Amino acid sequence: MTEFFNVLPPDEARALLLRHVRSLADPEVIATESALGRVTATALLAPQSLPTFRRSTMDGYAVRAADTHGAGESLPAFLQVVGEVGMGRAAGMALRPGEAALVHTGGMIPDTADAVVQVEHTQRVGGPAGGFPHEIEVLRAVAVGQNVIQVGEDVAPGAIILPAGHVLRPQDLGGLLALGLTEAPVARRPRVAILATGDEVVPPSAAPGPGQIRDINSYTVAGQVIQAGGIPQVRGIVPDDFAALRAAAVAALAESDMLVMSAGSSVSVRDMTVRVIGELGAPGVLLHGVATRPGKPTIVGAVDGRPVLGLPGNPVSAMIQFDMFGVPAIYHLQGAAAMPRHGRVWARLTQNVPSESGREDYVPARLEETDAGLLAVPVFGKSNLIYTLVQADGLIKVPLNRGGLLAGDLVEVRLF
Amino acid sequence: MTEFFNVLPPDEARALLLRHVRSLADPEVIATESALGRVTATALLAPQSLPTFRRSTMDGYAVRAADTHGAGESLPAFLQVVGEVGMGRAAGMALRPGEAALVHTGGMIPDTADAVVQVEHTQRVGGPAGGFPHEIEVLRAVAVGQNVIQVGEDVAPGAIILPAGHVLRPQDLGGLLALGLTEAPVARRPRVAILATGDEVVPPSAAPGPGQIRDINSYTVAGQVIQAGGIPQVRGIVPDDFAALRAAAVAALAESDMLVMSAGSSVSVRDMTVRVIGELGAPGVLLHGVATRPGKPTIVGAVDGRPVLGLPGNPVSAMIQFDMFGVPAIYHLQGAAAMPRHGRVWARLTQNVPSESGREDYVPARLEETDAGLLAVPVFGKSNLIYTLVQADGLIKVPLNRGGLLAGDLVEVRLF
Numbered sequence: 001m002t003e004f005f006n007v008l009p010p011d012e013a014r015a016l017l018l019r020h021v022r023s024l025a026d027p028e029v030i031a032t033e034s035a036l037g038r039v040t041a042t043a044l045l046a047p048q049s050l051p052t053f054r055r056s057t058m059d060g061y062a063v064r065a066a067d068t069h070g071a072g073e074s075l076p077a078f079l080q081v082v083g084e085v086g087m088g089r090a091a092g093m094a095l096r097p098g099e100a101a102l103v104h105t106g107g108m109i110p111d112t113a114d115a116v117v118q119v120e121h122t123q124r125v126g127g128p129a130g131g132f133p134h135e136i137e138v139l140r141a142v143a144v145g146q147n148v149i150q151v152g153e154d155v156a157p158g159a160i161i162l163p164a165g166h167v168l169r170p171q172d173l174g175g176l177l178a179l180g181l182t183e184a185p186v187a188r189r190p191r192v193a194i195l196a197t198g199d200e201v202v203p204p205s206a207a208p209g210p211g212q213i214r215d216i217n218s219y220t221v222a223g224q225v226i227q228a229g230g231i232p233q234v235r236g237i238v239p240d241d242f243a244a245l246r247a248a249a250v251a252a253l254a255e256s257d258m259l260v261m262s263a264g265s266s267v268s269v270r271d272m273t274v275r276v277i278g279e280l281g282a283p284g285v286l287l288h289g290v291a292t293r294p295g296k297p298t299i300v301g302a303v304d305g306r307p308v309l310g311l312p313g314n315p316v317s318a319m320i321q322f323d324m325f326g327v328p329a330i331y332h333l334q335g336a337a338a339m340p341r342h343g344r345v346w347a348r349l350t351q352n353v354p355s356e357s358g359r360e361d362y363v364p365a366r367l368e369e370t371d372a373g374l375l376a377v378p379v380f381g382k383s384n385l386i387y388t389l390v391q392a393d394g395l396i397k398v399p400l401n402r403g404g405l406l407a408g409d410l411v412e413v414r415l416f
Numbered sequence: 417m418t419e420f421f422n423v424l425p426p427d428e429a430r431a432l433l434l435r436h437v438r439s440l441a442d443p444e445v446i447a448t449e450s451a452l453g454r455v456t457a458t459a460l461l462a463p464q465s466l467p468t469f470r471r472s473t474m475d476g477y478a479v480r481a482a483d484t485h486g487a488g489e490s491l492p493a494f495l496q497v498v499g500e501v502g503m504g505r506a507a508g509m510a511l512r513p514g515e516a517a518l519v520h521t522g523g524m525i526p527d528t529a530d531a532v533v534q535v536e537h538t539q540r541v542g543g544p545a546g547g548f549p550h551e552i553e554v555l556r557a558v559a560v561g562q563n564v565i566q567v568g569e570d571v572a573p574g575a576i577i578l579p580a581g582h583v584l585r586p587q588d589l590g591g592l593l594a595l596g597l598t599e600a601p602v603a604r605r606p607r608v609a610i611l612a613t614g615d616e617v618v619p620p621s622a623a624p625g626p627g628q629i630r631d632i633n634s635y636t637v638a639g640q641v642i643q644a645g646g647i648p649q650v651r652g653i654v655p656d657d658f659a660a661l662r663a664a665a666v667a668a669l670a671e672s673d674m675l676v677m678s679a680g681s682s683v684s685v686r687d688m689t690v691r692v693i694g695e696l697g698a699p700g701v702l703l704h705g706v707a708t709r710p711g712k713p714t715i716v717g718a719v720d721g722r723p724v725l726g727l728p729g730n731p732v733s734a735m736i737q738f739d740m741f742g743v744p745a746i747y748h749l750q751g752a753a754a755m756p757r758h759g760r761v762w763a764r765l766t767q768n769v770p771s772e773s774g775r776e777d778y779v780p781a782r783l784e785e786t787d788a789g790l791l792a793v794p795v796f797g798k799s800n801l802i803y804t805l806v807q808a809d810g811l812i813k814v815p816l817n818r819g820g821l822l823a824g825d826l827v828e829v830r831l832f
Contacts, residue, residue, distance in 0.1 A: 032620075033650075036639045050803070053626060057798055059683050087656065087685075088616035090626035104684070106616055106729060106800070108627040154801040161806065169832055170639025171805035174632035174731055177620035178802055200504035200522055204448075204593035210469060210506035211524040216590035223452045223586025234449075240503065267475050268520070269503075313522060315590055341783075341809070341831055343759015367757075382473055384522070385570040386594055387466070389587035390577065393757070415757055416585055 007289040009400055010324055010360055013300055016286055017325055022305030023335040024257060027185050032176045037229050038186035039334040040166045046159045046179055049152035054109040058147045061100040061122060061136065062091075062113035068141040076137035078125070083132050085110065100136065109148055116147035155179065165337030167229075187334035190230045192326075193252035194218050196237045196262045197245055197269060198313060203237065216386060217262035217311065217318045224322050228330040230258070240269050246276045253280060257333055259308045260326060262318055263299070270297055273310040277301040280308065291400070292360045294383035295321040307333070316383040320362050320395070343415040345394070347376035353405040355398040364392030365413050376413050392416070423705040425816055426740055426776055429716055432702055433741055438721030439751040440673060443601050448592045453645055454602035455750040456582045462575045462595055465568035470525040474563045477516040477538060477552065478507075478529035484557040492553035494541070499548050501526065516552065525564055532563035571595065581753030583645075603750035608646045608742075609668035610634050612653045612678045613661055613685060614729060619653065632802060633678035633727065633734045640738050644746040646674070656685050662692045669696060673749055675724045676742060678734055679715070686713055689726040693717040696724060707816070708776045710799035711737040723749070732799040736778050736811070759831040761810070763792035764824065769812065771820040780808035781829050792829050808832070 008016065027041030056062065063079060071077035084102040085091045091110035093101055100117070101110055109116065117138050125135040155161060161175060162168075168186070176184055196215045204214045215237055222232035233256055238248045245261075253259045259280075263273040278284040281303040290298050294317040299310030307329035311318040331339045347367055355361045364379040376396060381388035394413040398405055405411060424432065443457030472478065479495060487493035500518040501507045507526040509517055516533070517526055525532065533554050541551040571577060577591060578584075584602070592600055612631045620630045631653055638648035649672055654664045661677075669675045675696075679689040694700045697719040706714050710733040715726030723745035727734040747755045763783055771777045780795040792812060797804035810829040814821055821827060 033635050033638065036642060051629065052624065055800070057800060085627070087614065088625075088628050106614070106629070149798060149800055153798075154803050161803070170636045170643070171731075171735060171802060171832070173639055174636035174735075175802050175806040177635050178630050178632045178731075180620060180623070180630060182621050198503065198522070204596060205598050207596070208468065209504075211501075212504050213467065213522070214594050214596060216594045219449050219593050220586045220590035222449065223589055226452060227586070315587075315594075319587060319590075341759065341761065343757065343831060345757065345760060346762075382565060382569075384471070384473060384565055386587060386591050387570050387577070390591040415759060416587070 007291050007296070008287055009291050013287055013290050014325060014328055017300050017302065017307060017329060018332050020283060020286060020302035020305070021307050021329055021332050024187055024190060024333050026188060028188050029183050029185050032173055032182050032184045035168050035173060035184050035186055036170065038168050039229065039331070039336045040162050040164055040168065041185040041187050041335065043160050043164045044162045044176065044181065044184065046155045046157050046161050047181070048179060049157050050154040050178055051149055051151060054151055055149045056103040056105060056107050056109060056116045056147060057149060058116050058118040059105050060103060060116045060118040060147065062095070062103045062109045062116050063100045063138070063142065064095060064097060064113060065115040065142050065144045065146070067098055068117060068138050071138045071141045073139050076123070076139050079136055079138055080133050081136055114144045114148070115142040117142050118147060163337065165335045167336055167340055190257040190330050190333040191233055191255070192225045192230045192258045192260060192330065193233045193235055193256035194221050194260045194262070195235050195248055195252055197240060197273065198237070199240045201237050216315055217313070220315060220319050221260055221262065221311070221322050221326065224319065224327060225330065228327045229334060230330040240272065242272050242275065245272060246279060249276050249280060253303060253306065253308070258306055258329060260322070261310045263310045263313055270299070270310065274299055277308050277310060290321070291358060292324070292362065294362070295324070298325065300325055314383040315386040316364070316389055319389060344412050345374060345415065346410055347374040347413050348372070349396070349405055349407055349409045349411045350375050350377045351407050353378055353396065353398060355402065355404040357401050357403055360400045361398035363396045363398065364388050365394060365396045366391055367393040367413060376411055423707050423712070424703055425707045429703055429706050430741060430744055433716050433718065433723060433745060434748050436699060436702060436718035436721070437723050437745055437748050440603055440606060440749050442604060444604050445599050445601050448589055448598050448600045451584050451589060451600050451602055452586065454584050455645065455747070455752045456578050456580055456584065457601040457603050457751065459576050459580045460578045460592065460597065460600065462571045462573050462577050463597070464595060465573050466570040466594055467565060467567060470567055471565045472519045472521060472523050472525060472532045472563060473565060474532050474534040475521050476519060476532045476534040476563065478511070478519045478525045478532055479516045479554070479558065480511060480513060480529060481531040481558050481560045481562070483514055484533060484554050487554045487557045489555050492539070492555050495552055495554055496549050497552055530560045530564070531558040533558050534563060579753065581751045583752055583756055606646045606673040606746050606749040607649055607671070608641045608674045608676060608746065609649045609651055609672035610637050610676045610678070611651050611664055611668055613656060613689070614653070615656045617653050632731055633729070636731060636735050637676055637678065637727070637738050637742065640735065640743060641746065644743045645750060646746045656688065658688050658691065661688060662695060665692050665696060669719060669722065669724070674722055674745060676738070677726045679726045679729055686715070686726065690715055693724050693726060706737070707774060708740070708778065710778070711740070714741065716741055730799040731802040732780070732805055735805060760828050761790060761831065762826055763790040763829050764788070765812070765821055765827045766791050766793045767823050769794055769814060769821040771814040771818065773817050773819055776816045777814035778811045779814065780804050781810060781812045782807055783809040783829060792827055
């Protein structure tokens with residue numbers, strides 16, 4: 001597979017991967033109230049208007065706007081209030097010229113009214129007591145439609161309310177439920193199998209012997225899978241043995257939609273991972289090596305429309321590379337048109353960050369609020385050191401063909 | 417309660433609320449691998465070094481650095497390779513001067529070695545075949561410690577690895593597991609009771625009659641509660657009746673850590689909510705009214721250390737106000753030292769946004785990527801219209817004492 005040992009820039013590498021990933025074909029219909037973070041499987045249309053009746057946006061009086069023409073503090077219009085529209089009821093009254101109806105915010109406007117005068121712009125004639133009818137002074141004119149939400153002003157019937165491939169947020173659930181759409185078709189959550197390899201790796205619950213370390217990549221990747229909407233399947237640790245690794249990979253892929261191998265860190269184990277991916281099916285390994293630091297020796301592949309990744313063993317590289325390839329792949333499997341935008345902040349760099357041209361660097365950084373503004377403090381450390389990420393709030397990206405960044409530069413920090 | 421009808425700026429109002437909220441006193445110990453998004457209940461200390469042995473960061477040869485002094489392409493150092501350190505094994509060999517050991521990335525360094533020469537900077541004398549011992553040429557000198565991770569370089573024993581009140585991210589889980597901390601003490605997830613009120617409100621599954629609308633605030637708020645780490649308890653719709661609302665609020669608060677009432681939108685119902693909160697316990701209503709748009713008539717209160725909110729009935733106001741008060745309160749209940757930073761992007765405003773001095777405005781905006789950069793398109797609409805938020809990617813904040821924003825201004829958009 002060494003013919004694939006070409007090193008692509010990250011954007012091209014990701015595009016290559018996604019071209020070989022097929023979105024899941026079997027959506028499911030679930031309760032809208034449980035659909036937070038899920039991805040719409042089809043475009044959704046409004047089955048009705050919203051609202052279905054004309055509503056007041058104010059506490060006040062439904063009126064015929066023409067009756068308030070020219071009204072002002074010095075020359076109020078006098079109207080006869082003939083009744084009150086109860087909340088949650090049909091307006092059920094017809095206003096004749098010179099008449100008004102008491103309405104509350106969200107209440108229905110009588111057919112014969114076309115505007116609402118807010119209560120603060122009126123004065124009751126003869127004091128607060130008494131029932132209907134009674135008289136009010138209108139101290140300000142209103143235009144037709146003022147303080148009224150029209151039928152269909154929020155949504156017109158038949159309108160596309162959400163496109164396919166939309167990641168559902170709280171307000172989207174509200175928008176669907178407002179229209180009575182209590183169920184929604186969404187992509188199922190992709191199952192992501194995670195295998196750790198390496199003769200030196202033991203489970204977190206074990207006491208490592210000399211030369212041994214605990215598996216952490218399975219769990220950091222599982223966390224990233226959950227954040228992207230997938231279901232992680234942590235399948236344990238496989239020894240550095242070709243037949244064992246191949247058997248574990250075949251079994252994992254048979255029960256999942258995506259496979260991630262946290263490869264051992266030595267060259268021989270990486271080569272073994274490349275060979276295993278090559279034997280899983282077509283197209284197999286798409287590329288081996290990405291022009292980034294950390295994370296160059298990442299293996300990117302696909303098997304029958306399913307993403308297969310071989311991550312570097314170093315925990316920092318593994319997380320950054322999974323963010324670069326794994327997260328977009330999970331959204332792609334769900335048919336998402338776009339991923340949720342990453343939060344970014346601008347901050348002043350406190351130290352020089354060297355880089356090499358032709359490589360995209362990601363440097364963990366801690367943010368510090370100061371009187372002089374937000375500072376980005378690079379957290380330097382070998383990519384074997386998970387605590388460089390624990391201490392960081394985000395990543396500074398050093399673009400592909402930029403020799404580095406200077407202390408005092410304003411840099412964009414991508415938040416975790 | 418009308419003596420509380422003072423209108424505070426949002427930051428002061430939030431500080432006032434949080435001063436009256438008590439963090440939950442009963443943390444729980446859970447599996448670290450399930451702790452994503454949870455908040456640490458105590459500071460966590462490293463029970464051991466990480467790593468516990470000196471590891472190589474390269475595939476290459478463990479050496480005594482002094483043996484490579486002055487080595488270069490034209491004058492290589494010759495070393496005798498006496499064996500290989502297997503992955504996951506003790507190094508188990510002693511290097512004498514002039515000797516080296518083959519090591520892999522992550523492998524243990526023999527006690528007698530103090531640096532690693534990467535394999536690319538060596539050449540095997542006499543070709544690739546053969547076992548040990550064999551001779552190599554070292555083509556580049558290494559310094560003491562080069563390509564070696566020292567014991568405790570990632571974490572020293574006893575170090576504070578995470579403070580109390582830290583919201584756990586994937587890398588934090590990895591950091592804990594690397595040290596064998598398979599369980600972690602975290603705040604329990606606050607239970608947030610949600611009551612909808614309003615005679616006009618029916619459940620989403622019902623067909624609204626004339627003048628009726630479906631409850632959506634219960635579900636948008638539930639989504640926001642989940643995002644902040646809480647457990648939403650949607651308790652249904654209460655009619656506009658003081659005794660019924662008070663009974664429902666008392667029952668809800670008895671089984672939860674926080675109470676949210678999505679108040680009916682009319683003044684009389686808001687006043688009823690204020691009275692109910694006033695009767696739940698001390699201190700009750702803290703303030704009624706916040707200097708923001710949308711959302712001015714928000715009711716902020718606390719009862720015996722638990723937050724109690726009365727949100728405006730309008731769905732846009734309700735979401736924005738819950739984000740402003742409810743989300744910080746949920747993190748505060750969990751003892752979080754800080755909330756996860758909101759993502760923000762800078763974009764060019766496409767239209768004027770009017771505002772009033774003395775008020776903080778939040779305007780929903782859609783983002784558009786163009787050749788000229790990122791544009792922020794305000795989504796104008798009455799705050800009754802949930803689809804203004806569905807169409808938006810985030811909120812533009814118009815600061816408290818700024819008369820408005822102009823088309824062409826560079827504005828910060830807070831992402832949803």
